[in-house]
Amino acid sequence: MAEVVNTVSWEAYEHAHGEKSADWFWVLGIVTLAVTVASIILGNTLFGIVVLLAGFVMSLSAIRPIRIVTYEINTRSIRIDGLNYPYSTLQSFYIDEKNPTNPQLLVLSDKMFMPLLILPLPIEYVDDVEELVAARLPEEFLEEPLISRLLESVGF
Secondary structure, eight states, rough: OOOOOOOEEEESSSOOOOOHHHHHHHHHHHHHHHHHHHHHTTOOOHHHHHHHHHHHHHHHHHHHHOEEEEEEEEESEEETTEEEGGGGEEEEEEETOSSSOOOOOEEEEOOOOEEEEEEOOOGGGGHHHHHHHHTTTOOOOOOOOOHHHEEEEEEO
């Protein structure tokens, strides 16, 4: 008789982290300054300031140590590092097993500012997670947003 799973929990890094070399920071600085200067020359000072701030924030984020996040999926909700997402606030899910780094659980949420939850999923928990979530949410094809894939490809 198959064992019924009520809770699956694991820990993983908050995102795929690649070490940034000095060259990475030089490129970020040069591109940031070039776009800022071009914006100011073209008369769009506000955009130049925003780009300068974005470059500064990206560099701060790149040197910040990576955190380990606790994920938990149970019969009532999905919990990410203490934040609870009840199934009533979620619309659908998809398990992307073809992701190059590791499988991912993608969950579509009702929230306006964070509509897609992306959870890195250990290979050994894929079946248990699918069993738990499929009983509560419909499965629908979802994919990681282009900006997320783009940021991962440049090492962010």
